[in-house]
Amino acid sequence: MSKKPSVETSLDSRRRQLLKLAGATVAVGGLGLKVGLANASEDPDQASGVVDVAIIGGGLAGLTAARDLQLAGNQSFVVLEARDRVGGRTLNYELGDGNVSEVGGQWIGPGQTAVEDLARQLEVGTFPQFHEGRTVIMGGEGRLEIDLEGTFGTDMSVAHKLSEMSRDVPSGAPWKSPKAAEWDKLSVGDWLATQNIKPEERSGWDAALTLTGGASPAKMGLLHYLSMINSANCDYEKLDSIKDSAQGTRFVGGSQVLSSKMAEQLADKLRLQCPVRKISGWDGEIVTLHTDQGLVRARQVIVAIHPALCNQVQFEPALPAARAALQRAWPAHSPARKTAMVYARPFWREKGLNGHIFQMNGPVIWAWDNSPPNGEVGIINAFISNANLSSDPATAKQRLMELYARAWGDQALQPVAYHDQDWGRDDPWSLTCVSAIPPGFWTTHGEALRPPCGKLIWSGTETADIWAGYMDGAVRSGHQSALQALNALRRA
Template sequence: MQDRSNSKSPLDNGLSRRQILVAAASTAAATATLGAAAQTSSPRSAVDESVLDVVVIGAGLAGLTAARDLQLAGCESFVVLEGNDRVGGRTLNHHLQNGHYSEAGGQWVGPGQTAVYDLCRELNIGMHPTYLKGKSVYAAQDGSLYEEDSGGGFSVSPNMQRVVDKLNELAADVPSGAAWTAPKAKELDALSLADFIEPYNLEAMDLLSFDVGFRLTDTIHYQEVSLLYALSRINYAGSYEQLEGFTGGAQEQRIENGSQYISEVMAQQVGDRLHLSSPVRKITDWDSDTVSVHSDSGVYRARRVILAISPALCNKVQFQPELPQARRELQQGWPGYSPGRKTCHVYERPFWRDMGYNGWFFTIGGEVMWAYDNSPEDESIGVINAFIYPSMPNDPDVLAPMLANMYARAFGDEALRYTEFHDQDWGQEPWCPACVSPLTPGFLTSGLMPALRDPIGGLVWSGTETAEIWHTYMDGAVRSGHRAALEALHGLSQSQRV
């Protein structure tokens, strides 16, 4: 069903029922615009041909999904501006030798993430299961090693299960898209996750499980994460187990050809409307009929602008006139630096599997949060990815052997014979300075959150943070792109009627 053309017919694109409905709804919203154009001998005779319908800022999953939906609705008058020299946003593939890949950013999908599953089906992109079979290895601070076969998950003690059960119970009353409206919202938002679990006196292994789980999804320690925010995410996943789990959970599958490939395929469809290395510096006249977007590749004038970038990144854009106070304060207070760092060691084969290991490795209180098997499904090469702390050495000639020596203690000396090494520090990315945006205590109930999604003038807000469910995940980004395209098209139709 893959569509790599610029066909304007939704049916020609082999769409699912959901996408046809999206396109139909978008087309209905744009009827006044398209119909008025069709009734004149010159389609743009009554309007300024230099003014675009839409400018999309950001070529990650959200921005490119929005652009694709605009095309499916029959809108061709748009451009996509991206600050980086690549597409994908917070998804990125390391391109390994012989056509292999390893994900350096967001990479997993799981049950309930229907938006990204639907998109992949429409783009003819497959998936395969995360490898889990075998034992995990833990390195204690005294140098001793501990092995465990937990079936591809984190073991949970009876006391930890009490914590999980209580989180699930509380999350049932916290709407993921409007957590600040939940019963006792201010009380829950005043607490961090650390405050919540302290009375349970969890054992060291339980604390490690809790810490690793939230660091991998939020990149910061759970003492900095709002309890209300955590509950909102548990709510959309269905349970804590589904949020943090693998089999049956949000990390169950990987994208064939790597997660960035989704954006690369959509970018092919957008074609020359996509402009890379074009960071937006200023947006003027957003409160008028025509908005001006000032980028490194030129000034673009449009009737609607979709900002498919994180709230924190919006601070890099100068707005004239100033945005309303609530939106300004939201952007200024949004966590702008929660970096993640991911490394990749490549081997001739996944040798650890022969010894009954799943490639998982942890250092308790040490440098490696979590190393895991990221090999291709056909086992043609071996890949160990690792989430490490940003404080680790930046010099690859120091870092690569340091990590390999740790793996060798767990999996044997063959771990020293890697063929490639890659290191992605998201804190060094100028246009993607944070992997995710975990919210700290007090922010959700600050009164600023409605400004996260509410359109302002000709501006439409998108990006995974704005999704009502699965925010911070790839699925949330796709959902936000669908919504932004509909809002932009609706705005165009409304302005045409005036």
């Protein structure tokens, strides 16, 4: 007589059936279709104490991966987030009466279809970034009003050259460009210096590049910047502009609402304040994660955190040399500081001004109108140069009020609220806002970016094939890592 199967064996058998079907569903692009197994809602981990997938990071990438696993019918996973909130580098500042101001990533634009689709599925609306009217340019005691027509005011002839060059730099693998050896030796600043740009126009380039890449042109690799333009359909204006660009559209309710809505669907599969300190056995069948809330054992691990943040995790055994070198070399020196000055209404619009400021050699890199869709309140957000503004919020607020008053009049001296988010000081789990990739990085380390290490699947916006560094890239990487995990489990 045959032996009756154990409970654990039966559960494992059902899990294998589930994953086989789920993997097949995902493989044909059916992440939105739930696998209809009778036992899909059961917890298959009670017997073995091992989850199929552990996801490190509760930002857009990690939560997207978790959502995809759920939609594919897999309930055997857990999301481990170090912070006491979800959203990663997206964060809403609550103003009351349902209004928010984003103090982290906030925009999407043309071609960013992955995050657009996610927002549509989560029933999150969008609206255009306000840019109508004149921009104020400030330098020293000077002040100039000009209609930049929804751009950053950069030289279009130079922009067209960059657009054409980007066709030779695949966004997902810039190190494979036929010009990689030549262009990765140069910074963007090196290249711009050969273009005979007028001094008054160079400030526009400096501001645009600092905002997009997180570093001055002298510190950003030309090869990397061209790969970013390649993501924007090889069109510079789709990357570094405002109207119809990557800075063109905002989310109703703020960008963090995407993560908050996904987190609501995860229930007890999300663990907050649960940093992973050590990962052992990643080269074996079962991986053990040592967290502040105890051990987690998993068959696959999605690492959806910034590459440089991986340096704070102990790996046992040590990671392959190429991957470890990439993590050590990854730049993490652009944490960014973002302020929000709140007014009773967007009074600058009444004067034909759009609320945008570019300042040369001052604390404001770029200020813009960040008011809600109908202008119920007036909000001016700004990217700040820490070197030119006190770290004390009260002192910084006074300085910015005075600067805004020079730009728009004395009404700017009467804000109703102020918020100052210095990511380098306020959030130890966000080492950098964007990755300012320097010259020489991709040709040295690029090949180690995506290949899994044992049971470790690398995710996060930095690993995306297109729009790396953006919210769209984070969502794309989440989809990809969920697919990798399901197919790996199916094969196993």
